[in-house]
Amino acid sequence: xxxxxxxxxxxxxxxxxxxxxxxxxxxxxxxxxxxxxxxxxxxxxxxxxxxxxxxxxxxxxxxxxxxxxxxxxxxxxxxxxxxxxxxxxxxxxxxxxxxxxxxxxxxxxxxxxxxxxxxxxxxxxxxxxxxxxxxxxxxxxxxxxxxxxxxxxxxxxxxxxxxxxxxxxxxxxxxxxxxxxxxxxxxxxxxxxxxxxxxxxxxxxxxxxxxxxxxxxxxxxxxxxxxxxxxxxxxxxxxxxxxxxxxxxxxxxxxxxxxxxxxxxxxxxxxxxxxxxxxxxxxxxxxxxxxxxxxxxxxxxxxxxxxxxxxxxxxxxxxxxxxxxxxxxxxxxxxxxxxxxxxxx
Amino acid sequence: xxxxxxxxxxxxxxxxxxxxxxxxxxxxxxxxxxxxxxxxxxxxxxxxxxxxxxxxxxxxxxxxxxxxxxxxxxxxxxxxxxxxxxxxxxxxxxxxxxxxxxxxxxxxxxxxxxxxxxxxxxxxxxxxxxxxxxxxxxxxxxxxxxxxxxxxxxxxxxxxxxxxxxxxxxxxxxxxxxxxxxxxxxxxxxxxxxxxxxxxxxxxxxxxxxxxxxxxxxxxxxxxxxxxxxxxxxxxxxxxxxxxxxxxxxxxxxxxxxxxxxxxxxxxxxxxxxxxxxxxxxxxxxxxxxxxxxxxxxxxxxxxxxxxxxxxxxxxxxxxxxxxxxxxxxxxxxxxxxxxxxxxxxxxxxxxxxxxxxxxxxxxxxxxxxxxxxxxxxxxxxxxxxxxxxxxxxxxxxxxxxxxxxxxxxxxxxxxxxxxxxxxxxxxxxxxxxxxxxxxxxxxxxxxxxxxxxxxxxxxxxxxxxxxxxxxxxxxxxxxxxxxxxxxxxxxxxxxxxxx
Numbered sequence: 054x055x056x057x058x059x060x061x062x063x064x065x066x067x068x069x070x071x072x073x074x075x076x077x078x079x080x081x082x083x084x085x086x087x088x089x090x091x092x093x094x095x096x097x098x099x100x101x102x103x104x105x106x107x108x109x110x111x112x113x114x115x116x117x118x119x120x121x122x123x124x125x126x127x128x129x130x131x132x133x134x135x136x137x138x139x140x141x142x143x144x145x146x147x148x149x150x151x152x153x154x155x156x157x158x159x160x161x162x163x164x165x166x167x168x169x170x171x172x173x174x175x176x177x178x179x180x181x182x183x184x185x186x187x188x189x190x191x192x193x194x195x196x197x198x199x200x201x202x203x204x205x206x207x208x209x210x211x212x213x214x215x216x217x218x219x220x221x222x223x224x225x226x227x228x229x230x231x232x233x234x235x236x237x238x239x240x241x242x243x244x245x246x247x248x249x250x251x252x253x254x255x256x257x258x259x260x261x262x263x264x265x266x267x268x269x270x271x272x273x274x275x276x277x278x279x280x281x282x283x284x285x286x287x288x289x290x291x292x293x294x295x296x297x298x299x300x301x302x303x304x305x306x307x308x309x310x311x312x313x314x315x316x317x318x319x320x321x322x323x324x325x326x327x328x329x330x331x332x333x334x335x336x337x338x339x340x341x342x343x344x345x346x347x348x349x350x351x352x353x354x355x356x357x358x359x360x361x362x363x364x365x366x367x368x369x370x371x372x373x374x375x376x377x378x379x380x381x382x383x384x385x386x387x388x389x390x391x392x393x394x395x396x397x398x
Numbered sequence: 399x400x401x402x403x404x405x406x407x408x409x410x411x412x413x414x415x416x417x418x419x420x421x422x423x424x425x426x427x428x429x430x431x432x433x434x435x436x437x438x439x440x441x442x443x444x445x446x447x448x449x450x451x452x453x454x455x456x457x458x459x460x461x462x463x464x465x466x467x468x469x470x471x472x473x474x475x476x477x478x479x480x481x482x483x484x485x486x487x488x489x490x491x492x493x494x495x496x497x498x499x500x501x502x503x504x505x506x507x508x509x510x511x512x513x514x515x516x517x518x519x520x521x522x523x524x525x526x527x528x529x530x531x532x533x534x535x536x537x538x539x540x541x542x543x544x545x546x547x548x549x550x551x552x553x554x555x556x557x558x559x560x561x562x563x564x565x566x567x568x569x570x571x572x573x574x575x576x577x578x579x580x581x582x583x584x585x586x587x588x589x590x591x592x593x594x595x596x597x598x599x600x601x602x603x604x605x606x607x608x609x610x611x612x613x614x615x616x617x618x619x620x621x622x623x624x625x626x627x628x629x630x631x632x633x634x635x636x637x638x639x640x641x642x643x644x645x646x647x648x649x650x651x652x653x654x655x656x657x658x659x660x661x662x663x664x665x666x667x668x669x670x671x672x673x674x675x676x677x678x679x680x681x682x683x684x685x686x687x688x689x690x691x692x693x694x695x696x697x698x699x700x701x702x703x704x705x706x707x708x709x710x711x712x713x714x715x716x717x718x719x720x721x722x723x724x725x726x727x728x729x730x731x732x733x734x735x736x737x738x739x740x741x742x743x744x745x746x747x748x749x750x751x752x753x754x755x756x757x758x759x760x761x762x763x764x765x766x767x768x769x770x771x772x773x774x775x776x777x778x779x780x781x782x783x784x785x786x787x788x789x790x791x792x793x794x795x796x797x798x799x800x801x802x803x804x805x806x807x808x809x810x811x812x813x814x815x816x817x818x819x820x821x822x823x824x825x826x827x828x829x830x831x832x833x834x835x836x837x838x839x840x841x842x843x844x845x846x847x848x849x850x851x852x853x854x855x856x857x858x859x860x861x862x863x864x865x866x867x868x869x870x871x872x873x874x875x876x877x878x879x880x881x882x883x884x885x886x887x888x889x890x891x892x893x894x895x896x897x898x
Contacts, residue, residue: 261773263770266765266773267765270751274747274751274752276748277748277749279731280711280748281731281749281762282731282734282740284730284732
């Protein structure tokens with residue numbers, strides 16, 4: 054508000070955080086996930102001799118790759134203070150679509166439409182982009198909150214998946230997808246390289262381009278962004294499409310990685326990708342965080358999931374532990390936002 | 399107060415301060431049964447504060463509060479309501495997402511013996527109550543879907559039918575159309591004749607004179623006049639409101655100001671026949687290069703809607719905008735910005751990013767000019783540093799988070815972001831509201847400097863001083879329509895107030 058506070062608060066009593074404690078507090082969003090990662094890694098390294106091996110590092114990297122690809126787009130969405138609950142469904146339908154357009158073996162009982170590999174990839178990408186556009190239009194033109202819009206899209210994409218495979222399983226995907234999804238070069242799985250490149254691309258776009266700046270500004274204060282003459286709807290729409298395309302790529306490579314395309318294959322990836330972004334410290338209120346945070350979040354989740362397999366814990370207890378860690382991360386996320394706001398205002 | 403009737407409410411020597419600033423200084427006030435008491439005064443004169451004390455909103459004050467001959471203290475609005483005192487605040491306090499009926503019975507829904515809300519009875523009674531005020535709406539409609547004037551009427555109707563014996567109305571007519579005002583007045587007179595006491599606060603002095611029995615004038619937290627409405631005039635009330643030259647503050651513009659004659663510059667912005675729902679009716683004006691057009695009017699006159707139409711945030715129902723002779727149909731604020739329009743809203747929160755450094759706040763509006771696909775941070779900082787120096791923003795650094803700056807400096811950053819590549823038209827809403835004298839002067843100098851550089855500037859304000867100190871030409875908006883234009887003539891604050 055304009056009124057009042059200008060008279061009572063002068064520049065002198067608003068100092069920049071100078072003490073180390075204040076600095077740490079304002080950086081808590083970035084520090085806490087990193088400490089969590091170091092702690093978890095240390096814990097599992099001591100608890101299990103098989104955890105801290107080069108092979109296992111490769112395992113972890115491979116295990117987080119599909120989540121990582123999906124989380125790139127989701128980072129854009131969450132930075133805008135929106136959410137995309139349709140990422141896993143869109144990944145699933147895109148993976149199924151690329152198989153649907155590939156000639157399957159005769160024993161696979163799916164009435165599919167085989168086209169050349171490059172065309173299958175383009176069609177699958179067009180499908181996920183189109184679903185992203187529908188999300189974008191619902192959010193911006195009609196004004197449906199993203200939470201609800203993408204919830205509906207989650208169901209729509211699952212419906213398309215169901216119609217395409219009709220309860221069957223497809224195995225074949227275009228060769229190039231199969232290569233990127235399931236083979237390695239020089240001992241490094243292609244899927245890890247793709248994930249790394251997409252994370253890098255996401256980081257460059259967010260940190261060094263005009264569009265990336267707009268994403269942060271829209272997330273930081275949407276009203277101010279609009280009154281600064283930014284096309285807020287265009288930016289919000291773009292991030293929804295980016296998210297859908299990242300999900301689609303993750304879905305195609307995921308299908309190749311798993312070796313099959315079927316209904317409900319990606320269900321766990323919704324929670325994992327949101328968790329990766331949020332655990333990494335990107336603010337649920339928008340405007341704070343980034344790909345760097347997402348990478349840390351991915352490793353926290355990856356180390357946790359993998360590490361729990363290496364120590365002797367009741368496998369049913371693992372689900373609860375994951376839930377508790379996620380809750381702790383959410384508490385830190387909200388708390389960090391409040392600390393930061395207090396420092397800034 | 400009318401002869402022979404003893405007051406039901408008496409206030410003696412009421413003093414109230416907010417954070418060291420005295421809003422009321424030793425005010426006496428009395429209200430008798432069956433009168434309509436008008437209150438006038440400028441923004442911040444203390445009228446609303448006094449009424450909020452009566453309605454139990456402010457519990458902390460010094461002075462005596464006597465109701466029905468007994469000294470009383472309300473600790474809350476609830477206490478006041480229990481004593482039969484109700485207030486309609488200037489800001490609507492309705493719940494847009496609830497139905498009309500639920501709003502009418504807010505906090506007092508009729509319930510059955512088991513505690514269930516009796517929905518059908520509530521809807522029926524709400525409908526009946528509203529019809530008595532001539533409001534014919536579906537009691538089950540969502541309140542937020544109704545026009546703002548109708549919402550205001552429903553809120554007033556709720557309070558008027560609450561059975562309170564003292565009713566306070568703070569600016570009830572600002573969003574009402576003339577026939578609605580008439581209906582409201584008829585209802586007020588009926589209630590008065592039935593013995594209810596009504597306090598009526600308004601900026602519309604004609605309205606005050608038409609409906610009140612008594613009028614009290616406030617200035618700078620003091621009561622400066624009390625008179626029978628029948629024996630006074632608009633001019634006399636305005637003079638009492640703003641004070642004679644001797645008592646007035648330096649910058650109250652009691653003396654006449656000479657507005658310059660319009661130059662022969664071409665019109666940069668041309669607004670023709672703009673209408674918007676119930677907010678604006680057939681508004682037309684143009685602004686030339688190197689000219690400051692002041693748009694003055696009371697709160698709710700349609701200013702903020704007009705400003706948002708100019709910047710593409712709202713789209714008018716009718717009418718056209720033209721910038722530099724080309725007709726424009728803005729689909730977003732980005733379109734307006736590209737057409738060369740800059741906009742500074744009333745509130746800092748609506749234009750600035752408190753958690754981002756100063757340079758990002760300044761560069762945001764010109765990023766597409768100073769960078770292409772990739773950002774050029776060093777250029778951003780250089781451009782921002784130049785603005786910080788020119789506008790003397792303190793502290794003089796572009797790296798500090800904006801939230802660390804003082805309010806006045808934040809306001810300057812809000813201006814700075816438009817000035818690196820000057821726009822053709824600058825729209826300023828309440829550019830000096832809440833500023834101290836020093837910051838105000840800075841803003842005045844910045845605006846004059848921009849005018850000299852050939853910008854067409856529109857200043858919209860509800861404060862006469864702001865408009866008078868900045869504008870070359872002034873138009874007055876009243877209930878969404880242009881009612882007066884001052885150009886090439888002398889003008890003073892009382893003439894401006896009289897026109898509005």
